[in-house]
Amino acid sequence: MCVWPNSKRRSPVTGKGEHKVRNLGLTLREREVMHLICDGLTPKEIALHLGVSLHTVKSHLKGAHRKLGARNGKHAVALFLEGRR
Numbered sequence: 001m002c003v004w005p006n007s008k009r010r011s012p013v014t015g016k017g018e019h020k021v022r023n024l025g026l027t028l029r030e031r032e033v034m035h036l037i038c039d040g041l042t043p044k045e046i047a048l049h050l051g052v053s054l055h056t057v058k059s060h061l062k063g064a065h066r067k068l069g070a071r072n073g074k075h076a077v078a079l080f081l082e083g084r085r
Helices: 028-038 043-050 054-068 073-083
Strands: none
Touching: 028 043, 028 054, 028 073, 043 054, 054 073
């Protein structure tokens, strides 16, 4: 589970006071979408939160899954969280 150190939601990648996250070969937006997935948001909720289309969110997820070498969405989250340590 992704936990934010303060009560205000900030960009999971660029927000001040956030812990450092390794690049993992992902783009900034792919990392941001993966953080929001870790928070339990659905792709539709992420699209609304970021002000982009659902298709764009799915494209970021697909890219992240491919770059992480994940077999499915749950595996992608596990690999993403493991790589952040």
